[in-house]
Amino acid sequence: xxxxxxxxxxxxxxxxxxxxxxxxxxxxxxxxxxxxxxxxxxxxxxxxxxxxxxxxxxxxxxxxxxxxxxxxxxxxxxxxxxxxxxxxxxxxxxxxxxxxxxxxxxxxxxxxxxxxxxxxxxxxxxxxxxxxxxxxxxxxxxxxxxxxxxxxxxxxxxxxxxxxxxxxxxxxxxxxxxxxxxxxxxxxxxxxxxxx
Numbered sequence: 001x002x003x004x005x006x007x008x009x010x011x012x013x014x015x016x017x018x019x020x021x022x023x024x025x026x027x028x029x030x031x032x033x034x035x036x037x038x039x040x041x042x043x044x045x046x047x048x049x050x051x052x053x054x055x056x057x058x059x060x061x062x063x064x065x066x067x068x069x070x071x072x073x074x075x076x077x078x079x080x081x082x083x084x085x086x087x088x089x090x091x092x093x094x095x096x097x098x099x100x101x102x103x104x105x106x107x108x109x110x111x112x113x114x115x116x117x118x119x120x121x122x123x124x125x126x127x128x129x130x131x132x133x134x135x136x137x138x139x140x141x142x143x144x145x146x147x148x149x150x151x152x153x154x155x156x157x158x159x160x161x162x163x164x165x166x167x168x169x170x171x172x173x174x175x176x177x178x179x180x181x182x183x184x185x186x187x188x189x190x191x192x193x194x195x196x
Contacts (some may be wrong), residue, residue, distance in 0.1 A: 034051070035062060048181065080107060082134045090134055095169070128195055159179070
């Protein structure tokens with residue numbers, strides 16, 4: 001017999017996250033390119049993020065070179081879009097009051113997947129390499145305890161997005177509610193881990 005699923009968050013009802021959704025009106029549009037292996041990942045944060053942000057799109061795949069929706073987004077935002085990714089040419093995100101260049105950004109793209117899978121998406125899609133890149137300051141400490149990574153300063157997609165938007169929009173307060181819900185999501189997931 002199959003488990004009952006929530007119609008809204010598409011997760012098993014026992015692990016439904018609808019009570020954690022935190023409606024947040026972001027000024028900068030968010031586009032998440034999600035690796036297919038992450039779509040059904042119970043520990044993933046994109047579902048909570050995308051259902052909380054007022055302006056957010058999730059596109060699933062690896063090769064987006066002919067993806068009409070992404071190509072339209074790149075065309076629509078043209079010189080006002082950046083990729084949040086730690087490439088060699090990435091510049092540290094600044095807030096709009098400190099940087100006229102940052103004030104022009106209207107859309108930010110994030111890659112959702114393990115480091116290896118995110119790198120694969122980045123390498124497969126030349127157009128992502130051609131737009132400006134941003135990186136978060138290295139003093140941000142992540143709270144994502146339910147997935148292990150060897151990367152220093154590694155953040156969940158939700159954390160990276162919230163900290164990036166908070167800095168660019170110069171409004172940290174706006175995203176504290178969603179980050180608090182993320183911590184509750186962490187606690188909920190940890191509760192499902194068997195105790196030794």
